[in-house]
Amino acid sequence: MAQDNRYDSHEPGEHPKAFISYTHDSEEHRDAVLTFADLLVRQGIDVVLDRWATDRRQDWQAWATRNITGSDHVLVIASEGYLRMGDGIGPNHLNLGGQAEAALLRDLLQGDRATWTARILPVLLPGHGKDEIPNFLQPNAADWYDVPAITPEATESLLRVLTRQPRDVPPALGPRPVLPPRSGPSPAPLIVPGELAVVRRSELLPQGFRSQSPLVEMHLVPASSLVRYGVLQLERICDELATSGRATGLFSHTQAISVGSSADAAWALSTDGRSGECGLAVLRGGQRTCWFALPSATIGWILDRDDLTSKLTERLNLLLQIGLPLPDSFAPAIALEPVSLTRLGRLSDATANSASLPINPPERIMLGTEEVFRIEELRHSPRAVAEELAARLAVAFRR
Structure with a gap:
């Protein structure tokens, strides 16, 4: 007779293998275990059950050892008999096979508790309770699996463990929050050896949109290491730009936002003058840019240095949190356009x-890159950098 090797080796694959360990308390209990095993098989579980291994003479001790150690999981069916036998308090002459299996499970737990705690799963079939789980399986400190009815729905929690399909999974990690210190030295910038090329907002906007209100634009230009994003990276970052911009207050919750990308940049922007024109962009060469409107007044617009410093601090943090690789350092630049009123x-x-407006103001103020800050400095002291940018803009405005 050809030998059936189904229970002789474990081949990990699509169908997880589960050994069922139980005691023959009664014919009714044996039939319940058989029905339960049949259900698991129909759910894609490769079940090892003693009643399905009687086609030849067996050395049951060797059979149990081979299949317990070769299965992905061991399902211990809790019952009054298994409780007595599993904890070694039952009559020695009863359930000899079950006693041998429980002794092996206790020994495996003693040798590698972490591995076998995860592999041995106590199961409560209908009519049985937690008080029938042997103490060596830690019924009060470890998981057990209640099967109130032998149906696919009632076995879902157990099937999820057997098939490694958790019901709940954690969300993707978001960007690390930037929490600058409240005190300490200001960052020490490096001098830019030569002014770096800055791509201005007017070059980024589709169809050359021109604002009617004064917009502050801030740019972070890579200064130390080469950065080049792929076109696919730019396409995939568009929605994040809109979400991050709204979450950090650049865009209001009711503001309409347009997102898009090209071979050279990705952007999220609003041209709604009533809510405040604003936007956020990333260039393929690594530059990060944002723009926002100055506060409006009864007469024209106001450049309040303290307010501008606070907004620039928030925007610096926003630009640094965009989910694309960062260079070692950035050179910031700032501009204001148009300047009238x-x-x-x-x-x-x-x-x-009433208000005193400047006579013959410039059409625009475009201040280039003068200093380089390492990424760590920008993250730790964004307000100090924002104060310097606001001061540069105010001084240029007074000229």
Whole structure:
């Protein structure tokens, strides 16, 4: 007679292998275990059960050892008989096979508790309770699996463990929050050996959109290491730009946002003048850019240095959190366009009915890269960098 090798070796694959260990408490209990095993097989589980291995004479001790150690999991069916036999308090002359299996399981747990705690799964069939789980399986400190009915629905939690399909999975990791220190030295910038090329907002916007209100634009230009993003990376970052911009307050929750990308850049922007024109962009060469409107007043717009510093700090953090690889350092640049009907002042003056506006203001202020900051410095002291940018813009405005 040809030998059936189904229980002789374990071949990991699509169908997990589970050994069922139980005691023959009664014919009713044996039949319940058989029905349960049949259900598992129909759910794709390769079940090892003693009643299906009687086609030839067996050395049951060797059979159990071989299949327990060769299975992905051992399902211990809790019952009054298994409790007595599993904890070694039952009559020695009863359930000899079950006693041998439980002794092996106790020994395996003692030798490698972490591995076998995960592989041995106590199961409660209908009519049985937690108090029938042997103490060596830690019924109060480890998981057990209740099967209130022998149906696919009632065995879902057990099937998820057997097939390694968890019900709940964690979300993808988001960007690490930037938590700058509240005190300490300001970052020490390096001098840019030569002004770096800056791609301005007007070159990024589709169809050369021109704003009617003064927009502050801030650029972070890679200064130390070469960065080049792929076109696919730019396509995939568009939605993140919109989501991050809205989450950090660049875009309001009611503001309409347009997202897009090209071979050279990805962007998310709003041209809604009532809500404040603003945008966020990443260039293929690594530059990161954002722009936003100055606060409006009864007469024109106000450049409040303190307010601008706070907004630039928030925007610096936003630009650094974009989920693309960063260079070693950035050189910041700032601009204001258009400048007409803009004045230096305080937000508290916004409702004044009279204002002193500059005579013959420049059409735009474009300040290039002058200093280089390492990424760690920008992350740790964004406000100090923002203060310097706001000061540079205010000084240029007064000229």
